[in-house]
Amino acid sequence: MKQRLIISLIVITTVIWFIAGVLSWFNTRENLNEFFDTYQLLLAKQLSGANLDDLKADNQQRSDETIERLLNDGEEDDDALGFAIFNRQGDIVFHDGNNGKDFHFNQNPVGFIDQKVGGDKWRIIWVLSADKQFVVAVGQEAEFRKEMAFEVVSSFFIPWGIGLLFFILASVILISRELKPVKDVAKKISARKSDDLSPIISSNMPKEIQPLINAMNHFLERISVMLEHERSFIYNSAHELRSPLAALKVQLEVALISGNDSFTRNNALCNLEIGIERLSRLVEQLLTLSKLEGGSTYNIDEEILDWPQIINEILCDNEDNAKAKNITIEISDSGRYPLQHGKNILWSLLLRNLIDNAIKYSPVEAKIKIELTKDHLIVSNTGVKVDNLNIEKLGTRFFRPSGQDVDGSGLGLSIVKKIAQIHECSVDFKNFEQGFSVIIKNR
Amino acid sequence: MRILLIEDDKLIGDGLNVGLSKLGFVVDWIQNGFEGKEAVTQTAYDAVILDIGLPGQNGISILKEWREDGRPEPVLILTAQGDVNQRILGLESGADDYMSKPFSLKEVAARLNALTRRRYDVLTPIIKHGDITFNSQTKAVFLKNKQIVMSPKETLLYELLLMNKNKVLSKSVIEQKLYSWDDEILSNAIEVHVHNIRAKLGRNAIKTISKIGYQIGDL
Structure with missing residues (x-):
């Protein structure tokens, strides 16, 4: 950024400097032209207003004296300024003794005319004398005017150029100094370890950069929370996998040391199968929760929820388990539902977890009720409460x-809560007189 | 050796119960913290395997209560909570050993053997008594360097008498050590085992102390 800023600054100031120079050049040229034109005009007027009777004598010999008298001072460059006086017939009767003698008579002697004199371009004003007997021509070499303009512009440009250099130098130093805290922070961030998510400390940071630092710190904080969440999830998952693994290992060892005791071996193998199923369920629940919590975005407005279909599927899936414990499942469907849109597959998963829990933890002959109204979804079961x-x-x-006598991963209700959260619903757990209920409400 | 196993996980508890029984231990398995805490007062256990996350009462709190009451049984904690702080907490609460899940059944057996040896002041797993050598780790019995095949109960009884070298053990104490709650005991079971051991290791292997009980023989 620093390099880009400096280069941009140099280019922009140089271009502005150049444009200003060109404009100054044209402006100076114009002003000088006006000035010299006025000067020539005044000189021509002076000459034309002077007593030119002497010139009738056609005595160029006295010209030095006349010139001295006609010109107020002799500072003008002879090469740059010249004059000539013609009679009405176009004969030169008097001149400055230098370039003036080469002026070509102009038939229409009024105003300024550019003319070639001795191969050079001259600007000449033609004026009639007061008695209209003579024509006065005062000219100046165009190149002289250009040189003058160049000198004037150059006299400005040298200090401007030095100023420009100082300006660029000062800007580079200032930019470097102002951006140093940013550079220091960048260095510190680069030197950080990958697990260092502490906030960026920025005491000398320019005010304009501070919002960026604040946003970055906020972002780091969110990443830190997310990483902590992930770490704790991995730790807990690994921890929860220990018991089912221990069960598999010990049952396998029992099977191996059973020798000829086929009863013990078969029993251990049956337990191994149960243990593997338990572990599979746990892993499946872990994967489900991991997917739900993995930051995936669900477009919950995309699908229309088919509640009767969801309920029907759940009932079919759990029919055998409910029958085994002589549990009845009652549906109270008002025809109006808490949500119209959402992910059918996720609500199916949510209800499956709730019904599965209700069947697992309820005593035999318990009653499970699924209640759907426009405000909530309630799954309740009789016969068991939660402390x-x-x-x-x-x-x-x-x-x-x-x-708990029943096996479980301890993840089912976490999944329920997460799915409800995705659909912006709340989950409440409540005991009632005969049992326990889970209430899901649309926020 | 009679072991009290307090573990709520059915598959782990069943595996330890069956596995340790196969390896020559007498195991009583309890799945609830409250019942486990009381069970230790009912029988003279040689060691206890205690889980931490128990229904009813937490394993650490049970252990603390036992130690406050002066209960001397060696305790091996077996738990899924395997980090260092948990181990330190367990050991500082009075545990003698600590194992994290998943574990090896044979390692559990070896540690139980080590804990019970300490309790009976036996320094090595090889115990020599005259011409007889007993390996408490493998439960193998040798007479003049020749291995003698013995039933699990006979091995248990002989080991018990060897561990209590200078003590006379009554029949009821021996029964307690040899049989779990679930076992049915015949009235003359101990006499039969003693008879069989004498037949295999010699008449003087076990001494009968009239009207009191049995003691390891003078060899």
């Missing part, structure tokens, strides 16, 4: 109230 101390912890990953 009030544990209700608040429900939905926390891997949390299972102690004293």
Whole structure:
């Protein structure tokens, strides 16, 4: 950025300097032309107003004296300025003794005319004398005017150029100094370890950069929270995998040391199968939760929710499990639903988890009710309640109230909560007189 | 050696129960913290395997209560919480050893053997008594360097008497050490085992102390 700023600054100031120079050049030329034209005109008027009777004597010999008298001072460059006086017939009767003698008579002697004199371009004013007997011509070499303009412009440009150099130098120093804190921060960030997500400290940072630093710190904070979340998820997952793995390992060892005891070996192998199924369920739940929490974005407005179809599928899937415990599942469908749009597959997963839990933890002959209204979805079961101390912890990953006889991963309600959250719904767990209910409301 | 196993996970508990029994231990398995805490007062266990995350009462709190009550049973903590702080907490609460899940059944057995040896002041796993050598790790018995095939209960009984070299053990104590709650005990079971051991290792391998019980023989 620094390099780009400096280069841009040099290019822009140089271009502006150049444009200003060109404009000055034209302006000076114009002003000088006006000045010299006025000067020539005044000189011509002076000459034409002078007593030119002496010239009738045609005595060029006295011209030096006359010239001295006619010209107020002798500072003008003879090469640059010249004059000549003609009679009406076009004969030169008097001249400056230099370039004036080469002036060509002009038939229409009024105003300025550019003329070649001795191969050079001259600007000449032609004026009639007061008695209209003579024509006075005062000229100046065009090249002289150009040189003068150049000298004037050059006299400005040299200090301007030095000023420009100082300006660029000062700008480079200033830019470098002002951008130093940014450079220092960049160095510090580059030198950081990949796991260092502490905020960027920026005490001397320019005010304009501070919002960027604040935004970066906010971003770092969010990454830090997300990483911590991921770490804790991995730690908890690894931790929760220990028990099912221990079960598999010990049952395998029992099978291996069973020798001829086929009863023990077969029993251990059956337990191994149960353990593998348990581990598979846990891994499946972990993957589901990981996908849901992995930051995937779901377009929840895309699909129209088919609640009857979702409920029907869940009932079919759980029919056998419910029958095995003589549990009845009642549906109360008002025909109006808490959500019209959402992901059918996710709501199906949510309900599957809730019904699965309700069947697993309810005693035999319990009743499960699924209630759908325009405000909420409630899944309740009779016969079992959750300790009030544990209700608040429900939905926390891997949390299972102690004293459970039924296997579980402790992830089912976390999945339920996450799916509800994706659909901007709230989840409440409540005990009621006969049992326990999960209430999902549209926020 | 009679072991109290307090573990709520059914598959792990079943595996340890069956596996350790196969390796020559007598195991009582309890799945609840409250019941486990009380069980240790009912029988003289040689060691306890204790899980931490138990329903009813947490393993660490059970252990602390035992130690406050002066219970001496060696305790091996077996848990999924395997980080260093958890280990330190377990050991500082009175545990004698700590193992993280997943574990090896044979390692659990070896550690239980080491814990019980310490309890009986036996320094090495090889115990020599006259011409008889007993390997408490492999439960193998040698007479004049020749391995003698013995049943698990006979091995257990002989090991028990060897560990309690200078003590006379009553029949009821021996029964407690040899049989778990679930086992059915015949009234003359101990006499039968003693008879069989004498037949295999010699008449003087076990001494009968009249009306009191049995002691390891003078060889």
